[in-house]
Amino acid sequence: MSIYKDNVTGKWRVVYRYTDWTGKTKQTSKRGFPTKREAQMWEHEQMLKHDAKLDMTFASFYEIYVEDKKERIRDNTWGTKNNIARTKILPYFGERKIAEIEPKDVIAWQNHLLAFKRANGKGYSASYLRKIHSQLSATFNHAVDFYHLPSNPAQKAGNIAIEEYKEMLFWTKEEYLKFADVMMDKPVSYYAFEMLYWCGIREGELLALTPADFDFTTHTLRINKSYQRLNREDVITPPKTFKSNRFIKMPQFICDEMQDYLKMLYEPKEDERIFTISKSYLHHEMNRGSK
Secondary structure, three states, X not given: OEEEEOOOOOOEEEXXXXXXXXXXXXXXXXXXXXXXXXXXXHHHHHHHHHOOOXXXXXXXXXXXXXXXHHHHOOHHHHHHHHHHHHHHHHHHHXXXXXXXXXXXXXXXXXXXXXXXXXXXXXXXXXXXXXXXXXXXXXXXXXXXXXXXXXXXXXXXXXXXXXXXXXXXXXXXXXXXXXXXHHHOOOHHHHHHHHHHHHHOOOXXXXXXXXXXXXXXXXXXXXXXXXXXXEOOEEEEEOOXXXXXXXXXXXXXXXXXXXXHHHHHOOOOOOOOOOOOOOHHHHHHHHHHHHO
């Protein structure tokens, strides 16, 4: 370990060596600290992090949590969890030592979220508040299970308990047929919603479909992947859950319609997506047809 001042920039730099989980010696460094004290503080945090000592800040422990969990979670799910942590949790708890955060601190944070109002005067929905709290609790649980944190203060504080009544809305067959009739002016929209409605598949599953997924002899549709748009790239992942890998029996009229649709495409390859549209396109078209 060494801390020295760069004579050219006038800034302080830290070079830190540590032993990783394989027993190999690694080196990391960071430059640009305006004062020696700030450089020493960063070095101290690195020592705590690599020794997994819970005298570290919540932000430092969250980096450990990321290293431990990221590869075990689907990319799109991780994107949501990480965004919640970095925008709703770390700004509040990031500089606090994780071992010193108490249930009363979590309650104060919950009240801060409850008091938030957007420009339209509305706050966060109850379901979103529960999702935020669950991410905080998951981080503390990881510290309890694997890094000897005595208890989970988020669990003791309890979830953000506010009542929210949500009526389940659905379309009857007659309503859907009216909607489908309007969609016929755009074939890609019509066939996409036919698959969604009559086969009961998810948006991501629809957008990942290829010609190879259809067996018109047995009238079956294979669902074994899902489409996501992450960081401006098309990403194909496994379905939402293991049980989501399945075969769906298609009615004869759906088989006929999809064969007609595939003939409209220009020589699609067996492994190419047949609905090269986005989720936002589907939402826009749904709103258009509903109106």
